[in-house]
Amino acid sequence: MPPEGTDATLPHPSPGPVAAEAIPPRSPPTPATVPAEAVPPGPHPPLVAAAVLPHPPLLVGELAGGAAAELDPLRAACSRALSAVLGAADLIVVVGGGPAWAVPWPSAPGSFRPYGADVEVTLPAQVDLDLPGLPAPARLGELPLSLAVAAHLLAGVDAPPSRVVAATVPPSLGPGAAAAIGHALTGGHPAGGRVGLVAMGDLSACRTERAPGAFRPGAAGFDASVAEALRSGKPERLLDLDPTQAGELLVAGRVPLQVLAGACDRGPPMRGQVLYDDAPYGVGYLVALLTAP
Numbered sequence: 001m002p003p004e005g006t007d008a009t010l011p012h013p014s015p016g017p018v019a020a021e022a023i024p025p026r027s028p029p030t031p032a033t034v035p036a037e038a039v040p041p042g043p044h045p046p047l048v049a050a051a052v053l054p055h056p057p058l059l060v061g062e063l064a065g066g067a068a069a070e071l072d073p074l075r076a077a078c079s080r081a082l083s084a085v086l087g088a089a090d091l092i093v094v095v096g097g098g099p100a101w102a103v104p105w106p107s108a109p110g111s112f113r114p115y116g117a118d119v120e121v122t123l124p125a126q127v128d129l130d131l132p133g134l135p136a137p138a139r140l141g142e143l144p145l146s147l148a149v150a151a152h153l154l155a156g157v158d159a160p161p162s163r164v165v166a167a168t169v170p171p172s173l174g175p176g177a178a179a180a181i182g183h184a185l186t187g188g189h190p191a192g193g194r195v196g197l198v199a200m201g202d203l204s205a206c207r208t209e210r211a212p213g214a215f216r217p218g219a220a221g222f223d224a225s226v227a228e229a230l231r232s233g234k235p236e237r238l239l240d241l242d243p244t245q246a247g248e249l250l251v252a253g254r255v256p257l258q259v260l261a262g263a264c265d266r267g268p269p270m271r272g273q274v275l276y277d278d279a280p281y282g283v284g285y286l287v288a289l290l291t292a293p
Contacts, residue, residue: 047186047267048292049088050197050260051081052230052253054285055096055149062117070280077276077287082157082198084289089196091127092161093185093263094154095256096146096200098168101181102138110148121151124164131184137167144168146200146256169255171247175239178255179262186263199260201253203284211282213250222249223277223284226257230288233272235264251284268292 058064058071059078086092106126112119123143131137143151147166154160169181186195203226204219205212211219222245229237238261246254264270276287 046194046292047197047263048194049085050199050235050264050270050290051085052199052201052257052260052286052288053078053081053150053153054202054253054283054287055146055200056202056281056283056285057112057115057117057145057149059149060112060115060117060119060152062119063112063115074276074278074280074285074287078153079157081275081287081289082153084291085196085198086157086159086161088194088291089161090193091163091165092196092198094123094147094150094164094166094198094200095182095185095259096144096150096166096168097171097252097256098140098144098146100138100168100170101135101173102140102168104140104143104147104166108140108143110143110145110151112148112152119152121148121155123147123151123166124154124160125162126164126166129165129185134181134184140168146252150198150200169259171255173255173258174243175241175258175261178258179239179265182259182262183265185259197260197263199253199256201251201256203251203253203279203286205250205252205283207279207284208282211279215282216249218245219249219284222246222251223279223286226284227274227277227286227288230272230286230290231274233270233290235261235270235272235290237261264290 059075064071107122110121147168165185167185169178186197203223206214206216206219209215229235238257241254241258243254270290270292273289275289276285278285
């Protein structure tokens with residue numbers, strides 16, 4: 001496997017802490033090498049909306065306990081962003097961090113028991129996409145945290161989506177490979193139509209002394225640069241995020257953010273809004289919404 005953050009290859013997945021089962025490659029087999037330009041230009045259904053959401057387990061009310069009210073503004077922002085994307089799109093693509101380049105089995109459960117709550121979730125009905133230029137993804141038998149939180153949030157909206165594509169991306173991917181995945185995921189809608197993207201990812205975990213990674217002076221600036229890129233409707237700037245710095249700051253969402261940047265790179269300009277930007281537990285939680293004009 002190449003060093004973290006390189007674009008030399010999109011590694012074929014291997015099992016990690018979440019069960020992943022390899023599936024046979026498509027015929028003909030897709031190559032493992034995925035430079036940024038691997039997905040050829042062509043007809044591309046418009047990405048009409050995108051959201052960036054964090055995935056702390058405390059978004060699940062049963063886990064929050066006495067802190068439930070403290071996170072109500074974050075939950076409300078997540079609901080507002082999700083509802084906007086669902087209302088604009090025919091197909092929802094959800095991308096989060098995980099052990100490998102993978103997609104979950106249709107009935108794959110996500111459990112919050114490891115975090116202290118007997119809560120289990122599944123994603124809405126999933127569809128398969130044609131992903132030219134990418135290796136066949138592994139199959140996940142369980143949802144990692146990022147997709148489990150996404151499933152929990154989707155279950156809470158008034159009108160859950162009828163068609164979903166979900167995928168995980170490993171932290172080893174560099175910006176170019178992540179962007180190629182973003183373009184393929186949002187360009188593989190077999191029936192055309194309007195596509196919405198939800199990128200799940202926390203920002204730095206080093207904003208205060210009590211943060212999981214303790215205080216690091218560059219954390220607030222890193223998070224601010226992400227928020228500004230989205231607020232200004234310039235998601236392409238997310239491709240400039242440095243993988244090494246992101247790793248040092250324990251940024252869980254760097255690769256999903258760069259997948260989003262790739263998904264937006266050949267579409268119309270987007271209008272950006274930041275609905276929530278705070279670090280209540282020393283971890284940067286950002287909720288942002290991008291919409292096509």
